[in-house]
Amino acid sequence: MAEKLLVEAINECFHVELERDPDVMVLGEDVGRAGGVFRATAGLRDRFGPDRCVDTPLAEAGILGTAVGLCMAGWRPVCEMQYDAFSYPCLDQLITHVGRYRWRAGGGMAFPITVRMPYGGGVRAPELHDDSPEAYYVHTPGIKVAIPSTPADAKGLLAAAIRDPDPVVVLEPKLHYRTLRGEVPDGEHIVPLGRARIAREGTDVTLVAYGSMVPLCEQAADALAGEASAEVLDLRSLKPLDEDALLASAGKTGRVVIVQEAPRVAGFGAEIAAVLAEKAILDLRGPVLRVTGYDVPYPYWQIEDAYMPSVERVVDAARRLLAF
Amino acid sequence: MAQVLGEERELRRVIGDGDAVADGEVAGLSEADLVALFRDLVLLRTYDERSVVYHRQGRIGTYAIFWNHEAMQAGSAYALADDDWIFPSYRESAIGLLRGMPPETILSWWRGHPAGWWNPADYNVASICVPIATHVPHAAGLAWGKRLRGEDAVAVAYFGDGATSEGAFHEGANFAAVMRAPLVLFCNNNYWAISTPLPAQTRAEALVDKAAGYGMPGIRVDGLDVLAVYEATRDAVERARAGDGPTFIEAVSYRAAPHATADDPKAYIDLERVEEEKRRECVGRYEGYLKRLGVLTDAQAEQIRAEAADVMRAGIAAAEAEAPADPGLVFEHAYADPPPQLAADLAELRRILGGSRG
Numbered sequence: 022m023a024e025k026l027l028v029e030a031i032n033e034c035f036h037v038e039l040e041r042d043p044d045v046m047v048l049g050e051d052v053g054r055a056g057g058v059f060r061a062t063a064g065l066r067d068r069f070g071p072d073r074c075v076d077t078p079l080a081e082a083g084i085l086g087t088a089v090g091l092c093m094a095g096w097r098p099v100c101e102m103q104y105d106a107f108s109y110p111c112l113d114q115l116i117t118h119v120g121r122y123r124w125r126a127g128g129g130m131a132f133p134i135t136v137r138m139p140y141g142g143g144v145r146a147p148e149l150h151d152d153s154p155e156a157y158y159v160h161t162p163g164i165k166v167a168i169p170s171t172p173a174d175a176k177g178l179l180a181a182a183i184r185d186p187d188p189v190v191v192l193e194p195k196l197h198y199r200t201l202r203g204e205v206p207d208g209e210h211i212v213p214l215g216r217a218r219i220a221r222e223g224t225d226v227t228l229v230a231y232g233s234m235v236p237l238c239e240q241a242a243d244a245l246a247g248e249a250s251a252e253v254l255d256l257r258s259l260k261p262l263d264e265d266a267l268l269a270s271a272g273k274t275g276r277v278v279i280v281q282e283a284p285r286v287a288g289f290g291a292e293i294a295a296v297l298a299e300k301a302i303l304d305l306r307g308p309v310l311r312v313t314g315y316d317v318p319y320p321y322w323q324i325e326d327a328y329m330p331s332v333e334r335v336v337d338a339a340r341r342l343l344a345f
Numbered sequence: 346m347a348q349v350l351g352e353e354r355e356l357r358r359v360i361g362d363g364d365a366v367a368d369g370e371v372a373g374l375s376e377a378d379l380v381a382l383f384r385d386l387v388l389l390r391t392y393d394e395r396s397v398v399y400h401r402q403g404r405i406g407t408y409a410i411f412w413n414h415e416a417m418q419a420g421s422a423y424a425l426a427d428d429d430w431i432f433p434s435y436r437e438s439a440i441g442l443l444r445g446m447p448p449e450t451i452l453s454w455w456r457g458h459p460a461g462w463w464n465p466a467d468y469n470v471a472s473i474c475v476p477i478a479t480h481v482p483h484a485a486g487l488a489w490g491k492r493l494r495g496e497d498a499v500a501v502a503y504f505g506d507g508a509t510s511e512g513a514f515h516e517g518a519n520f521a522a523v524m525r526a527p528l529v530l531f532c533n534n535n536y537w538a539i540s541t542p543l544p545a546q547t548r549a550e551a552l553v554d555k556a557a558g559y560g561m562p563g564i565r566v567d568g569l570d571v572l573a574v575y576e577a578t579r580d581a582v583e584r585a586r587a588g589d590g591p592t593f594i595e596a597v598s599y600r601a602a603p604h605a606t607a608d609d610p611k612a613y614i615d616l617e618r619v620e621e622e623k624r625r626e627c628v629g630r631y632e633g634y635l636k637r638l639g640v641l642t643d644a645q646a647e648q649i650r651a652e653a654a655d656v657m658r659a660g661i662a663a664a665e666a667e668a669p670a671d672p673g674l675v676f677e678h679a680y681a682d683p684p685p686q687l688a689a690d691l692a693e694l695r696r697i698l699g700g701s702r703g
Contacts, residue, residue, distance in 0.1 A: 046493075072493050078523050083482050083516030087524075090486020093430075093465065094494060113513070117476050118483070120679075125472040128678035129464025163679045186681035215684070261684035 025205040028198035030172035031061045031137075034179045035099075037209055039069050042097065045183060048075040048084055049101030058103055059139055059198050081107055085114040085136065089122060092132045099183055102138035105192070106149035111136070112157060119188045120163025134188040137179065139195030140168075141233045141282050142325050151319040153283035155231075158190040159259045159292070165189040167214055167258040170235035172203040174257060177212030185214060194233035201236065215261035219270070223252030226276040226339050229267065229293055231256040234280045234330060241335035249343055259289055267293065268301050275306035276345075278338045280330050285313040307345035310338045353565050354551055356597060359572035360634045368634055371576045376640045378423075382571055383635055384649050385419035385443055386628045391653035392439045392448060396455065399661060400606045405455040409435045412602040413569065416627035417533045419443065420574030421501060421594075424582050430491075430500040432471040432484040436533065437503045444468040448660025449667075459670045469498075478508035481517030481530070488526035488585070499585045501529040501578070507538025509555060510546055518593070522559040527585035529578060530561075530593045533568060535600035540613040556593035568596035569627040572634075601626070672698065 025033065039045050047062055053076035056063030065074035077084050081102055088098040102108035115136070122132050142151035158166045165187055169175040175193060182189035194201075220235055221242050228238040228251055235255045242251035254270045256263065271277050277297055279290040294309040312330045320328045361368040374382075393412050399405045411418070414436060422431065422443045433440050439451050446468050454461030454473065465471045471487075474480035484502035491498040508514050509532060521528040534552050536543050549555060556563025562584070566577040574596055581592035601622035603610050610619075635641035676683070676691045 078516075078519055080516040080519065082513060083485075083520045086479065086482025086513060086517060087486030087489060087520050090483040090488070090500075091490040093471070093483070093487045094490025094496075096490050096493070110512075113476075113479060114482070117479055122472065123681065124678040125462055126464050126466075126678075127459070127462045128681070130466055131681060165680075165684070261686075264685075 022204050022206055024202055025172050026199050027172045027175050027194070027201045027203075028059055028061055030176040030205045031179055031193065032063055033205065034176040034210070035062060035065055036068070038180055038183045039065060039073060041209065044095060044097045045099060046073045046075065046091070046096050047099045047101065048077050048088065050077060050079055050084075050103050052076060052101050057101060059195065062101065081110040082114050085111040085119060085134070088134050089114065089118050089132065092134060093130060097133050097183065099135040099137065102136060104150050105138055105140040105152040105154050108136070108138050108154060115158070115164065116161050120161045123187070124163065131186050132188055133186050135179070135182045135191060136188070137182070137191040137193060139198065140192040141194050141196055142319055143196045143233070143329055145322045145325075148319070151322075151325065153281070153314065155192055155259060156283060156288050159289055163188065164260070165214055165258065166192070166260045168192045168194070168232040169257065170194065170197075170220070170232050170255050172201060173205045173210070174212050174218070176205050177210045178214070178257060180209065180211050181214050184211070189214070192232060196233050197236065212257065214258045215263055217257055217263035217266035218255045219252065219266070220255040221251065221253035223250040223274065225249040225251065225274055226278060226342060227252045227254055227270040227274045228278050228280060228335060228339070229254045229256065230280045231259065232282070234282055237330060237332060238280055238335060240332045241339065244332055244336050245339055249339065251339060262296070264296060264300070267296060271297055271301045272304045275304055276342045277305070278310045278312060278335065278342060280312045280335055282314050282330060284316045285311060286316050288313055307342045310342055312338050353563065354553065355565065357564065357566040357573045357577055358570050359576065360570045360630055363633055363637060368637060371572050374572075374575075379635060379638070379640050380645070382419060382423055382575065383631060383641060383646070385423065386415045386571060386631060387649050388442055388653045388656065389415040389419055389439060390628045391650070391657055392442060392451075395657045395661070396452070397606060399452070404661060404665065405452060406457055407605055407607045408455050409438060409605045410602040411436050411439070413598060413600075413622065413626050414533055414535065416571035416631065417531070417568045417574055417596045417598065418503070420571040421529070421531055421578040423575050424578035425499065425501065428469065428496075428498045429582070430469045430471065430484070430487055430498060432474065432480045432500060432502040434474050434477070434480065434504050434508070436505060438473050440503070441468050441470045444470050446470065447663070448657060449663035452660055452664040453667060456664060458664070458667055459674050460664070460667045478504050478511035478514040478517070481508070481514050482520060485517045485521035485524070485526050485528055488521065488528040489524040492525070492527055497586060499527040499529065499582050501531050503531050503533060505538060506532060506534040506536065506543050506552060507541065507546055508532070509552055518559045518561075518591070521591040522561050525588065525590040527588070528591040529581040529585060530591060531578070532593065532595045533598065534595050535568070535598045537600045537604070537614070539604045539608060540610070551595065553593060553595040559591075559593070561591050561593055563593040563595065565595045565597065568598035569625060569630060571627060571631050
């Protein structure tokens with residue numbers, strides 16, 4: 022166990038998984054010579070060679086499309102999309118092929134593709150370096166989605182994604198690549214998909230979050246200390262979703278605030294709210310509230326803080342719910 | 346760095362017209378090969394013509410017709426080894442027949458029955474690509490991945506003239522070139538993308554000109570000349586297997602049938618040209634060549650046609666004899682390790698259906 026930055030944990034995962042399984046290969050823009058624009062893949066090209074850590078042409082749909090063929094040839098490709106919003110060209114491949122090919126093949130072929138990308142705002146970056154596109158991926162049949170919030174989970178969920186027999190999209194909170202440090206187990210470390218984590222125990226209200234919103238919710242829980250005991254539930258994977266953990270926490274506190282950075286309408290928070298409406302209605306003591314980004318393009322970075330869910334907005338929602 | 350060959354603008358042709366244009370020949374093809382190629386052409390032609398009838402009889406759904414594309418499909422496929430991979434578009438839906446796929450499998454696909462979805466690894470034939478050109482990167486990836494593993498296999502991606510306007514074609518072709526993937530990019534240029542003619546698709550004088558932009562050689566071939574197609578593909582496959590990377594083949598034809606059974610081309614097509622194309626259709630052309638060469642008799646040709654008709658009769662009977670698909674299959678195969686909600690959904694569906702099925 023050693024203390025590591027979140028991006029260092031991802032890098033360590035790659036070194037472990039490429040060493041463990043000779044079929045795992047990494048491909049993406051600038052992942053080889055540069056080691057990735059965030060250095061998530063640093064050292065892989067030198068250690069495993071340019072055929073297992075491949076600098077590709079600048080073509081996101083081509084990266085994911087060739088990954089489909091690489092699977093057919095027996096590889097286990099891990100594709101990097103350089104930024105969240107740069108992944109949109111690959112949605113075509115994701116929707117029309119990656120999520121469907123196993124089904125098309127009658128289950129006869131496996132497509133164990135991992136697509137990982139830095140996501141989210143708060144990093145004072147130009148346009149289209151700040152998006153939270155998880156809903157597009159979760160909505161796509163055949164695709165699983167994981168979003169870590171800690172360095173240990175960043176390593177463990179990526180390892181689970183790489184080993185998973187199905188395509189998995191992993192969104193990594195870029196805001197915390199180099200601002201979040203934590204204990205990371207050495208060697209092989211797996212966090213199974215579909216198991217949520219209680220980041221903070223509480224009894225009065227549940228703050229449901231994932232990725233970069235988890236540390237924010239922990240701060241909100243701190244801010245509420247003395248007036249309410251807030252539980253923070255870190256979903257870790259959106260598909261499969263750990264409904265048991267969600268319903269258990271909602272059953273315990275009776276109050277749920279969902280926090281997501283993505284725009285509100287048809288965001289993943291709406292899915293959580295629907296699950297609660299279907300399966301926890303008698304446990305709830307008030308409405309399910311959402312704190313989200315707004316239904317506008319991610320804003321100019323000088324005023325991005327007004328868009329991002331804040332501790333104040335989360336605390337405000339929790340107080341409204343407690344007073345209901 | 347691979348040597349970049351100049352692309353050929355002149356149409357490659359082997360088969361003459363039995364008159365002013367003399368017949369050529371392709372070195373390395375035995376008489377048995379020549380007859381086998383005819384058998385492939387007839388099988389595809391029979392499949393296509395019967396499928397249109399089956400559609401009219403309500404026995405299969407909407408069907409994408411490939412009449413007069415048989416020479417492009419059979420000629421190119423004949424240049425492949427069994428380990429080589431085929432990535433068909435919907436226009437090549439029946440190309441698996443040439444790999445031993447039973448016709449009932451493909452007919453079931455057009456009937457929307459789960460029995461029509463095959464495992465690509467069983468035939469080295471990828472799934473039918475319904476969207477345009479998005480399988481080109483798959484073929485590039487498979488070819489590249491095989492090369493990385495030290496395997497010998499080559500891939501062929503089939504697509505039409507319209508597909509060259511798609512981004513996926515560009516990305517796949519460029520990836521293949523950069524990775525020196527053993528890929529053959531086979532463009533069946535039939536001039537029409539449903540109702541859009543080639544000049545509305547591109548300002549390139551010839552589609553083969555695109556090859557130069559990717560740093561790969563291009564070959565332009567008469568798409569109705571099965572021998573020329575075979576030879577062009579063989580050249581491209583040899584080059585790919587030798588490690589020299591991809592080749593772009595433009596096979597030129599003219600779509601003489603509707604795009605699909607749901608299309609009525611009278612609104613846009615040149616009917617005189619269609620009649621002209623029908624007169625020089627590819628199966629009859631090759632049959633004339635073989636007869637001039639003395640390797641095929643009328644009786645043999647009839648025998649081959651009768652065999653193909655029998656194959657199709659048995660195929661449609663087998664497809665229609667498939668038991669109705671269990672609705673539970675809706676939930677099968679999408680995931681190796683499905684999210685738990687799917688099991689709950691299936692249980693609910695079974696309850697509502699009365700638990701009577703499966």
